[in-house]
Amino acid sequence: MHTDQQKPARPNLPPPSPIEEQFGVKLLFYSHHFAPSIGGVETIVLSLARGLAEVRTPNGVTEFDLTLVTETPAEDFDDRLLPFRVLRQPSLVQLLQMIRSSDIIHVAGPALSPLLLGLLTPLAACAVIAAMIDAWAVNVSAATFWSEPFNVPFLVAVGAAALLFTGAGSYSVDARIFGRWRFSPRVAMGLLILAVAAALLTWILLNGTNPIHFTAPAG
Numbered sequence: 538m539h540t541d542q543q544k545p546a547r548p549n550l551p552p553p554s555p556i557e558e559q560f561g562v563k564l565l566f567y568s569h570h571f572a573p574s575i576g577g578v579e580t581i582v583l584s585l586a587r588g589l590a591e592v593r594t595p596n597g598v599t600e601f602d603l604t605l606v607t608e609t610p611a612e613d614f615d616d617r618l619l620p621f622r623v624l625r626q627p628s629l630v631q632l633l634q635m636i637r638s639s640d641i642i643h644v645a646g647p648a649l650s651p652l653l654l655g656l657l658t659p660l661a662a663c664a665v666i667a668a669m670i671d672a673w674a675v676n677v678s679a680a681t682f683w684s685e686p687f688n689v690p691f692l693v694a695v696g697a698a699a700l701l702f703t704g705a706g707s708y709s710v711d712a713r714i715f716g717r718w719r720f721s722p723r724v725a726m727g728l729l730i731l732a733v734a735a736a737l738l739t740w741i742l743l744n745g746t747n748p749i750h751f752t753a754p755a756g
Contacts, residue, residue, distance in 0.1 A: 564589065564601045565639035571607035571623070573614040577743065578668070582645045590621040606635060659720055662701040663728040663735075669694035670736035678746075701725045 568582045582605070592600040603621040616623040624635065636642060644660040672690035702725045 561594070561598065561600045562602065563638060563640045564603045565635055565642045566603065566605040566645060567607075567642065568605065568645040569608050571605065571609045573612050574609050577739075578645060585645075586621055587619065590619075604635060604639075606632065658700060658704060659724065659728055662697040663732045665697040666694050666701070666729065666732035667735040667739070669697065670733065671740055674736075674740055698729060701728060 566582065566586055568578065570576060570579050572579055572583055586603060586605050589601050590599075590603045594600055604624060605621060606624045606627055608626055611623075611625055616625075624631065627635070642660065644664045669690040673688060673694065676688045676690060702722065704720070
């Protein structure tokens with residue numbers, strides 16, 4: 538005798554919220570310096586964030602729910618004119634809540650604050666290394682290479698590279714949030730290569746000249 542087996546009923550899932558219907562990936566940008574401050578990092582971050590915030594799916598839905606976190610005060614700058622949210626000078630609790638609720642986190646610029654706190658240490662160290670390589674290049678490009686090769690940016694980059702491989706320690710924010718404070722040497726090496734490549738690309742795009750001189754540059 539043949540009997541039909543009943544399929545288990547699907548659980549009643551709650552309908553998606555208007556936010557979930559409107560946005561896709563939750564993207565968090567952290568940039569210590571941002572508008573109205575003027576600089577290379579600020580300009581690139583603003584351009585990148587604006588472009589990503591305006592990306593749409595074929596259905597016309599916003600691709601990214603983007604929030605930018607910065608330590609720069611707004612002063613006379615009106616954040617409402619931007620196509621994304623800006624959170625300025627957040628408390629540590631606010632920052633941790635933003636990190637937990639985000640799908641992707643992008644750290645831009647030197648980002649020394651997260652590095653000192655042991656927060657997103659690999660990404661923060663990668664950003665610091667890239668920024669310090671370019672700062673080192675600016676310093677050595679003004680004179681002969683051997684006049685001051687081991688300047689302050691060079692030492693900061695070496696320290697960030699050391700943290701990249703050793704991790705922030707068991708008392709860091711990374712250890713508290715993610716349950717780990719050190720990543721594999723393969724990941725660390727990949728981020729180090731990425732930092733050097735980003736620094737070289739930035740220098741070439743902004744300057745286009747070789748910063749290393751074995752004789753004093755003219756002028």
